[in-house]
Amino acid sequence: MNFPLSLSDISLWLAVTAIILLVTSELLYSSPEYSSRVMVDKKLLRMVALGCGLGFLVTVAMRVFYPF
Amino acid sequence: MVKIRTSGAISIKIGAAFLLSGILSLILSIFYSSQILAFVGLGLTFWGALFLLIRPMRYVEGSLLGSTTTSLYSTIDRLIKDSGYKGDGYYIPPYPKDVYLPDHLKGLKDTVVFVSATNDTNMPSIEQLAEGKFLLENPKGALVIPPGSGLLSQIEKASNIDFAKTQLNELCEIFPRFILENFGLAKEMEMAPGEGQVYLKTLDSLYKNLYSRESNLKSIGLIGCPLVSAVACAIAKASGKAVTIQKQKVSPDGSEIEVWYRIVQG
Numbered sequence: 001m002n003f004p005l006s007l008s009d010i011s012l013w014l015a016v017t018a019i020i021l022l023v024t025s026e027l028l029y030s031s032p033e034y035s036s037r038v039m040v041d042k043k044l045l046r047m048v049a050l051g052c053g054l055g056f057l058v059t060v061a062m063r064v065f066y067p068f
Numbered sequence: 069m070v071k072i073r074t075s076g077a078i079s080i081k082i083g084a085a086f087l088l089s090g091i092l093s094l095i096l097s098i099f100y101s102s103q104i105l106a107f108v109g110l111g112l113t114f115w116g117a118l119f120l121l122i123r124p125m126r127y128v129e130g131s132l133l134g135s136t137t138t139s140l141y142s143t144i145d146r147l148i149k150d151s152g153y154k155g156d157g158y159y160i161p162p163y164p165k166d167v168y169l170p171d172h173l174k175g176l177k178d179t180v181v182f183v184s185a186t187n188d189t190n191m192p193s194i195e196q197l198a199e200g201k202f203l204l205e206n207p208k209g210a211l212v213i214p215p216g217s218g219l220l221s222q223i224e225k226a227s228n229i230d231f232a233k234t235q236l237n238e239l240c241e242i243f244p245r246f247i248l249e250n251f252g253l254a255k256e257m258e259m260a261p262g263e264g265q266v267y268l269k270t271l272d273s274l275y276k277n278l279y280s281r282e283s284n285l286k287s288i289g290l291i292g293c294p295l296v297s298a299v300a301c302a303i304a305k306a307s308g309k310a311v312t313i314q315k316q317k318v319s320p321d322g323s324e325i326e327v328w329y330r331i332v333q334g
Contacts, residue, residue, distance in 0.1 A: 001098050005106045013110055032249035040122045048118060 011059035018056050021049030079119050086116030134277040137294055140215055141278065144287035147210060148183065151203075155184030157290040158191065158332065159214060159297075159311040161232075161304040179217050179301045181291050182310075184209040191310060191332075216297030219251075220305075223298070226250055231305040236261045239306045243299065253295055265314070266303050268327040270295065276322040289316055296327050307331050 005013075025046040028035040035042065090112030097105035147153075163176045176198050182191065185208035192204055192211065203210050223246050224230060231239060244257035256271035275293035278285060291297055292313055304311040310332040317326040 002101065003106065004097055004101050004103045005110070009103070009107070010110075013107065017111075017114060035249075037252070044122045045118075048121065 007059060007062065011056060011063070014052055014056040014059060018049060018052035021045065021052055025049045083116050083119030086112050086119060088116070090114070090116050130274045131277065133274050133294075137215060137275070137278065138283065138285070141283075141285045141287045144183070144212060144291070145285055148286060148290070151185065151210070153183055153185045153209065155186050155189055155209060156312045157212075158182040158184065159300040159304040160191065160197065161308050161310065179214055179220070179304060180211045181214045181297075182209050182211055183290065212291070214291060214297045214301050215294045216292070216299070216301055219253075219294055219298040220301045223247075223251075223302075231302045232308070234306050236266070236303070236306050239302055240266070243302055247295070259299070264331050264333065266299075266311075266329040266331070268296065268299050268325075268329070270325045272323050273325055276318075276325065279318045279322050279325065289313075292316065292327065293325075296325070299327070300329055303329055303331065309333065 025042070028038060028040075028042050028045070090109050093105050093109030093112060095109075096102070097109055158181065160180050160182055162179045176194065178200075180197065182204075189207045189209065192207060192209070196204055197211070201211060220231070223243070227242065227246055229242065234242070240259035240261050244259050247253050247257050248255075253275075254270045254273040256269075258267075258269040260267045273293065273295055275295055277283065278288050278293045290313070292300060296313070296316070300311050300313060312330050312332060313327060314330040315328040318324070
């Protein structure tokens with residue numbers, strides 16, 4: 001009974017999620033007329049997007065120093 | 069006693085459903101060693117957590133903003149009518165927040181509107197402002213807390229800017245951006261500084277109903293709606309001088325509001 005995903009899989013998943021969130025966040029920030037009608041905490045969304053991006057970079061760094 | 073609670077927002081229910089099914093999927097993926105289930109579980113858990121995290125704190129219908137302020141304007145209307153005041157409303161700038169003031173002068177840190185009894189009148193003295201009086205005898209008039217002071221404090225808090233330390237040109241750039249992007253109080257907003265004057269134009273302001281004929285508020289022409297009032301407070305703070313609303317022009321449907329502020333010299 002092992003977790004079926006490797007670090008490489010999680011890295012890929014983080015990259016895809018980070019791209020989706022970063023693009024959403026940028027779209028919300030660049031069009032204030034529409035984003036004022038979208039009821040989400042934009043700052044928190046951006047923080048989560050950046051967190052996912054950083055998580056992906058950490059997995060990349062791990063790949064460089066400890067190849068898997 | 070009947071206790072009524074509002075049901076939670078739909079985003080909480082969606083978030084919880086995503087989170088639970090995601091966790092279940094992750095557990096099953098370990099049992100069956102399935103990569104597909106693991107990816108599905110990871111995705112559902114993440115989006116579930118995100119829905120719970122980024123949900124709005126609380127939103128109310130925009131028309132409520134106008135209707136909750138009507139009572140304040142009606143009170144000022146009664147005061148003006150009862151006292152027979154026929155003067156203007158002067159926004160008096162406060163002292164900067166970081167300046168030390170002794171306890172008896174703490175009242176000087178609030179922006180106030182001086183509603184004068186006559187057009188040609190002197191400004192109240194520092195002592196009168198510091199005392200926090202409501203009705204003044206010499207000069208005759210009333211000191212009212214502006215309806216836009218709360219909005220201005222919130223803008224200052226959100227932007228982390230003290231308008232007392234900004235230039236008028238800078239203010240005219242920053243203020244409309246904050247109103248539109250962070251608060252969505254109007255559809256369009258324009259501010260332009262002039263010679264001893266500032267021009268403001270708003271389109272589809274949430275407070276436009278206050279200007280309607282049905283409301284019939286006299287004080288709105290004197291001190292402006294909360295948005296117009298917040299701008300007047302900001303101009304007074306930035307210029308360090310008293311500001312008065314020289315002219316207000318409202319389109320027949322109330323969607324376009326134009327305001328000319330005059331910075332009182334001296």
